[in-house]
Amino acid sequence: MNLFISQVSAIVWKDFTIEFKTRELFSAMFIFALLVILIFIFSVNLSVVEASEVGPGILWVAFLFSGTIGLNRSFALEKENGCLMALMLMPADRTAIYFGKLISNFVFLTIMELFILPLFMIFFNIDLLEHLFPLLIVIFLGTLGFCALGTLLSSLASNLKTREIMLPILLYPLLVPIVIAVVRMTGQVLAGEPLSEMMNWIGLTASFDIIYIGVSIMTIDHILEE
Amino acid sequence: MVDSQTSQPSNPVIEVRKLRKEFGVLKALDGISFNLERGEFLSVFGPNGAGKTTLIKILSGLTRPSSGTARVAGFEVEGGHPEMRREIGVISHSTALYGDLTPLENLIFFGKMYGLGRLKELALTALEDVGLAPRRHDPVRTFSRGMIQRLSIARAILHDPSILFLDEPFTGLDIQASNVLKENLITLHNKKRTILMTTHDVSCGLEMCDKVALQVMGRFAFFEDVEGINKDKFEEMYFDAVRDKQFAMGIRHS
Numbered sequence: 427m428n429l430f431i432s433q434v435s436a437i438v439w440k441d442f443t444i445e446f447k448t449r450e451l452f453s454a455m456f457i458f459a460l461l462v463i464l465i466f467i468f469s470v471n472l473s474v475v476e477a478s479e480v481g482p483g484i485l486w487v488a489f490l491f492s493g494t495i496g497l498n499r500s501f502a503l504e505k506e507n508g509c510l511m512a513l514m515l516m517p518a519d520r521t522a523i524y525f526g527k528l529i530s531n532f533v534f535l536t537i538m539e540l541f542i543l544p545l546f547m548i549f550f551n552i553d554l555l556e557h558l559f560p561l562l563i564v565i566f567l568g569t570l571g572f573c574a575l576g577t578l579l580s581s582l583a584s585n586l587k588t589r590e591i592m593l594p595i596l597l598y599p600l601l602v603p604i605v606i607a608v609v610r611m612t613g614q615v616l617a618g619e620p621l622s623e624m625m626n627w628i629g630l631t632a633s634f635d636i637i638y639i640g641v642s643i644m645t646i647d648h649i650l651e652e
Numbered sequence: 653m654v655d656s657q658t659s660q661p662s663n664p665v666i667e668v669r670k671l672r673k674e675f676g677v678l679k680a681l682d683g684i685s686f687n688l689e690r691g692e693f694l695s696v697f698g699p700n701g702a703g704k705t706t707l708i709k710i711l712s713g714l715t716r717p718s719s720g721t722a723r724v725a726g727f728e729v730e731g732g733h734p735e736m737r738r739e740i741g742v743i744s745h746s747t748a749l750y751g752d753l754t755p756l757e758n759l760i761f762f763g764k765m766y767g768l769g770r771l772k773e774l775a776l777t778a779l780e781d782v783g784l785a786p787r788r789h790d791p792v793r794t795f796s797r798g799m800i801q802r803l804s805i806a807r808a809i810l811h812d813p814s815i816l817f818l819d820e821p822f823t824g825l826d827i828q829a830s831n832v833l834k835e836n837l838i839t840l841h842n843k844k845r846t847i848l849m850t851t852h853d854v855s856c857g858l859e860m861c862d863k864v865a866l867q868v869m870g871r872f873a874f875f876e877d878v879e880g881i882n883k884d885k886f887e888e889m890y891f892d893a894v895r896d897k898q899f900a901m902g903i904r905h906s
Contacts, residue, residue, distance in 0.1 A: 429767040436764035444752045447791075508746025512807070514714060515742055516765040517734035651716075 433518045437526025444503070445534065451496055455538045459492035460545065467549050477550040482612035485546055486605060490572060493535045494594055497576040500527050501584035514650060524577060524646040532573040539565055552616060560615045567631040568608035574638035575600055582649050607631045665690045665815060665846045666711065671720035673706050680706040682870035683720065691844035695857035698867035699894040704850035705745070707867070708817045711848065712742045725815060738766070741808035744819045747800045748807065751793035755784050755803050758792060759810055766811040778806040782836060798829025805836055816840060818849040822856060834860065854887050868893045
């Protein structure tokens with residue numbers, strides 16, 4: 427168990443060290459998310475529609491699309507120079523590789539989301555501070571599900587020449603339940619409803635998070651093996 | 653085809669029996685059998701596409717064989733037992749290093765993955781052994797091919813494996829880098845590491861090894877102790893093999 431934790435933390439440490447040096451991933455994700463929000467700002471007439479009605483969908487589109495950039499990069503980094511092969515040769519449970527990548531992806535995306543939220547608040551003139559705690563819970567659940575499934579599919583797509591195309595094609599349809607749930611919950615949070623009013627959606631999202639992680643644990647060994 | 657089981661070693665570290673690997677209609681390995689004892693060094697020569705890399709991938713547990721068995725360090729390779737993986741070090745065509753990290757960071761990362769202690773000290777010693785200690789803080793992507801190959805060796809032996817698989821380690825190296833690599837391999841051989849190396853460099857391969865194999869079309873067409881092998885004759889035979897892959901159907905001895 428100690429070795430497992432040590433391996434997971436080593437992968438996270440390695441991903442953070444590389445990102446700290448290159449700043450490739452964060453800047454790409456952040457700029458993309460910002461552009462998505464800006465495009466929607468100019469295409470939606472906020473004097474006609476309520477910002478709290480269209481805002482949640484726009485926010486999650488920005489999060490998920492920019493997150494996909496991060497996921498594509500996640501295992502591509504390991505494929506470069508055959509590093510994944512070296513990881514496969516380690517005396518490790520291969521779920522350690524999955525959890526290491528999952529934590530890295532989750533933290534990168536969460537940091538990016540935390541940078542985007544204030545800008546979203548300014549552009550849409552929505553006071554998020556009032557609803558910050560429930561909003562963060564919704565973001566946590568949605569981001570976890572996205573990263574859990576995305577990390578698995580990213581490892582699968584990394585073996586394909588067309589991985590940049592295949593990842594979203596595989597990922598988005600399977601994410602539909604979580605996307606619907608988090609957009610609905612975000613809307614309810616912005617409308618000032620308490621979390622207790624959306625327990626069904628929270629339960630649904632948490633269940634899918636668990637299912638995605640469970641399926642990943644069961645299949646990652648076969649996916650990583652040639 | 654040569655059956656290399658005729659001289660049965662007492663306690664083989666690597667034990668391969670009728671190993672086959674097929675990719676559709678292509679037979680990458682076609683019934684290879686051989687044994688290697690502890691501390692033995694086998695050089696495997698063969699033309700491109702002979703299945704040498706596939707052999708190393710199967711022995712290191714990265715690919716499953718279609719049929720046949722292989723045991724490495726007492727473990728079945730199929731499924732890649734973690735204890736088996738702890739016993740092996742692999743140097744392949746790809747460097748298996750992160751270009752944005754420094755050599756020290758690379759070795760510390762891989763050391764953590766092996767669960768090693770006193771990592772910084774260990775990594776520094778490994779870098780000194782391969783002559784890269786002065787460049788320990790430079791990003792690996794700024795290194796020459798030879799330096800990267802030396803760092804790959806440091807990575808592969810960091811956890812002190814008893815068995816090494818080297819897939820054409822001399823490819824792309826200049827004479828100086830080749831000599832450094834050769835010295836490193838001789839040192840490892842002297843330390844009783846069991847080594848299986850694929851190479852196209854006949855002089856180098858014959859100079860260091862105890863046993864020689866010539867792999868053609870997925871088979872060992874030749875498998876002998878290096879003693880008594882005439883280098884010129886072997887070279888001629890190897891060139892024949894490269895020229896004509898049908899060589900695999902014949903049996904040659906020096």
